[in-house]
Amino acid sequence: MNKLLEKIKNIEHGFRHIIEAGNIIIKDPSIDHLEYAESLLGDESYQVRMLATYLLGQLSLENKDALEILENKVAKDGNWRVQEMLAKAFDYHCQAIGYEKCLPIIQKWINHENPNVKRAVIEGLRIWTSRPYFKENPEVAIRLIAKFRSDDSEYLRKSIGNSLRDISKKHKVLVDNEVANWNLADKKVIFIRKLIYK
Numbered sequence: 001m002n003k004l005l006e007k008i009k010n011i012e013h014g015f016r017h018i019i020e021a022g023n024i025i026i027k028d029p030s031i032d033h034l035e036y037a038e039s040l041l042g043d044e045s046y047q048v049r050m051l052a053t054y055l056l057g058q059l060s061l062e063n064k065d066a067l068e069i070l071e072n073k074v075a076k077d078g079n080w081r082v083q084e085m086l087a088k089a090f091d092y093h094c095q096a097i098g099y100e101k102c103l104p105i106i107q108k109w110i111n112h113e114n115p116n117v118k119r120a121v122i123e124g125l126r127i128w129t130s131r132p133y134f135k136e137n138p139e140v141a142i143r144l145i146a147k148f149r150s151d152d153s154e155y156l157r158k159s160i161g162n163s164l165r166d167i168s169k170k171h172k173v174l175v176d177n178e179v180a181n182w183n184l185a186d187k188k189v190i191f192i193r194k195l196i197y198k
């Protein structure tokens with residue numbers, strides 16, 4: 001296992017090597033996967049913490065503790081790559097269970113006080129209107145995403161702008177109607193509007 005960890009520490013970019021390592025670990029029945037994943041979160045290497053995040057995403061389907069660890073521990077990680085993996089882990093969870101069935105969890109996470117938790121939803125589900133349920137209900141996606149347009153976190157607002165720009169390619173009128181109601185005296189809102197229409 002140590003060789004596997006050393007190998008991923010030497011690769012700086014991408015997700016594939018993390019996923020491959022995670023799949024090897026998941027297949028090993030001799031490991032307490034939840035305990036192991038949680039122990040990896042303390043590693044100084046962001047690659048190892050990404051691996052832990054991937055493992056927790058895989059485990060979240062069967063273990064609610066894994067989802068809680070993602071929400072309450074991983075979301076506090078200061079590394080943006082770990083936050084990208086958190087978004088992927090959240091989307092995996094929703095995709096496997098079903099986006100409509102996951103609406104209560106999506107609502108819980110997107111209303112979280114930590115902007116990284118909100119961003120995991122907004123970024124993870126991109127492109128929202130390519131996902132089942134949201135494909136048929138684009139206005140629900142737009143409403144969920146746009147709600148946090150005045151958030152203090154620029155990291156989150158950037159994700160909001162990019163997500164709404166994606167959606168506007170197929171649902172321009174719906175996005176335009178949403179933006180028409182925004183307070184353009186708010187600089188945070190203007191920041192997002194520029195991203196949508198750039």
